[in-house]
Amino acid sequence: MQGSIYTAFSDMVVEKMGMEQFNELIEKTNPPSQGVYTSGEQYLDSELVNMIQALSVKTGIVTEALVEKFGRYLFNKLYDASPIHISTINNLKSFLLAIDNLIHSEVTRLHPKAYLPTFEYETIDDNTLIMYYSSKRKLCHLCIGLIFGAADQFNEKVLIDHSECMHHGASRCKLVINFKGQNE
Numbered sequence: 001m002q003g004s005i006y007t008a009f010s011d012m013v014v015e016k017m018g019m020e021q022f023n024e025l026i027e028k029t030n031p032p033s034q035g036v037y038t039s040g041e042q043y044l045d046s047e048l049v050n051m052i053q054a055l056s057v058k059t060g061i062v063t064e065a066l067v068e069k070f071g072r073y074l075f076n077k078l079y080d081a082s083p084i085h086i087s088t089i090n091n092l093k094s095f096l097l098a099i100d101n102l103i104h105s106e107v108t109r110l111h112p113k114a115y116l117p118t119f120e121y122e123t124i125d126d127n128t129l130i131m132y133y134s135s136k137r138k139l140c141h142l143c144i145g146l147i148f149g150a151a152d153q154f155n156e157k158v159l160i161d162h163s164e165c166m167h168h169g170a171s172r173c174k175l176v177i178n179f180k181g182q183n184e
């Protein structure tokens with residue numbers, strides 16, 4: 001996965017728990033990179049997976065919740081470092097609709113080695129959007145955290161119903177997003 005995801009992860013751990021804890025994670029998981037990440041490079045997915053598992057053991061927070069928290073944190077980092085002009089998009093729904101063929105497609109253009117998830121969309125009504133998430137990585141909880149992060153960015157509240165999940169045998173995850181709900 002792209003180094004920007006790893007630099008965000010290490011920033012989050014250092015910011016919330018301190019440098020010592022990050023060093024402890026590196027010691028425990030012994031990643032090939034030794035925990036030295038550069039945003040434009042690619043790193044093994046297993047490095048992130050192992051660090052999240054170790055962090056889950058350390059904090060007692062289940063991995064799904066940790067991944068979601070990370071997604072929320074990651075959003076700001078990705079948004080601030082966006083390679084394209086996305087600040088003209090001024091509401092959450094338009095932003096979510098732009099991920100697949102505007103934002104992520106630009107990431108693929110700039111970083112041909114990057115593997116991005118695929119989103120398919122279905123608009124139910126003004127307040128309800130379905131996003132179908134597909135990825136070999138099955139990072140649906142990261143996706144949910146990112147959507148909550150985007151909602152914070154636009155000062156909007158959403159409810160997300162994750163009714164079908166790849167971890168439970170579905171071919172893609174179904175995320176039903178309600179734009180009038182209360183966050184958490």
Ligand code: HEM
Pocket residue numbers: 001002004005078079081082083084096099103104107113114115116117135136137138139140142143144146147150
């Ligand atoms: C709500 C907004 C967003 C959602 C739901 C989303 C979703 C995701 C997910 C779930 C992944 C993990 C990879 C996978 O599932 O296979 C990912 C990766 C990534 N996204 Fe997004 N994303 C969002 C916004 C952004 C923005 C604003 C940017 C920056 C312009 C961005 C750039 C990236 C990059 C660089 C990766 C890593 C690609 C790789 O590892 O090779 N995303 N995104």
